[in-house]
Amino acid sequence: EPEVTQTPSHQVTQMGQEVILRCVPISNHLYFYWYRQILGQKVEFLVSFYNNEISEKSEIFDDQFSVERPDGSNFTLKIRSTKLEDSAMYFCASTGLAGRNTQYFGPGTRLTVL
Amino acid sequence: SQQGEEDPQALSIQEGENATMNCSYKTSINNLQWYRQNSGRGLVHLILIRSNEREKHSGRLRVTLDTSKKSSSLLITASRAADTASYFCATDGSSNTGKLIFGQGTTLQVKP
Numbered sequence: 001e002p003e004v005t006q007t008p009s010h011q012v013t014q015m016g017q018e019v020i021l022r023c024v025p026i027s028n029h030l031y032f033y034w035y036r037q038i039l040g041q042k043v044e045f046l047v048s049f050y051n052n053e054i055s056e057k058s059e060i061f062d063d064q065f066s067v068e069r070p071d072g073s074n075f076t077l078k079i080r081s082t083k084l085e086d087s088a089m090y091f092c093a094s095t096g097l098a099g100r101n102t103q104y105f106g107p108g109t110r111l112t113v114l
Numbered sequence: 115s116q117q118g119e120e121d122p123q124a125l126s127i128q129e130g131e132n133a134t135m136n137c138s139y140k141t142s143i144n145n146l147q148w149y150r151q152n153s154g155r156g157l158v159h160l161i162l163i164r165s166n167e168r169e170k171h172s173g174r175l176r177v178t179l180d181t182s183k184k185s186s187s188l189l190i191t192a193s194r195a196a197d198t199a200s201y202f203c204a205t206d207g208s209s210n211t212g213k214l215i216f217g218q219g220t221t222l223q224v225k226p
Contacts, residue, residue: 042217056213089154100144103147103159103204105158106156108156
């Protein structure tokens with residue numbers, strides 16, 4: 001069964017460093033998302049991406065964040081200068097039809113900022 | 115802003131019993147989805163119910179949706195210890211981008 005994959009599973013970085021989180025969505029999906037979950041809290045929407053551009057972003061998704069689909073398979077989230085409060089689990093998700101179909105999530109990348 | 119809120123926040127039952135979790139939301143939706151999350155792990159999709167559906171079944175899961183009350187319930191019948199996890203409802207808030215708004219979740223413990 002197709003699945004969303006994410007790498008790395010765990011990333012440890014120093015405050016102020018740049019990190020890139022990688023995702024491979026399900027191959028025939030067209031809509032891509034990033035969410036985050038701070039430990040013990042609920043899952044929060046960060047950004048949605050369709051047709052090679054951001055379609056919606058939350059207040060959390062400030063200028064420090066960017067997303068890219070550099071080729072036909074990868075979908076990346078970059079945090080330019082990490083802060084302690086960026087420590088969280090980051091989930092990538094994809095769906096074939098926004099608002100209609102199931103959104104499938106990857107296993108997540110645990111980001112720890114020291 | 116829209117929020118999904120689950121009730122109860124925590125639930126502890128014996129294996130074999132049924133578990134019912136409720137979710138409320140605030141805005142109109144296209145659909146509502148339930149997810150399971152084992153501790154520290156990813157989100158596993160359980161079931162999607164569309165706004166024009168009232169009830170849906172999948173194995174031991176039964177989901178209801180009442181759009182007039184803006185609420186949904188997830189029933190797990192004949193629970194097993196392996197059902198121990200956190201359960202989240204997520205709504206799309208009629209967003210044309212499909213973004214999901216998650217509730218706080220219900221932590222279910224099934225004792226063997």
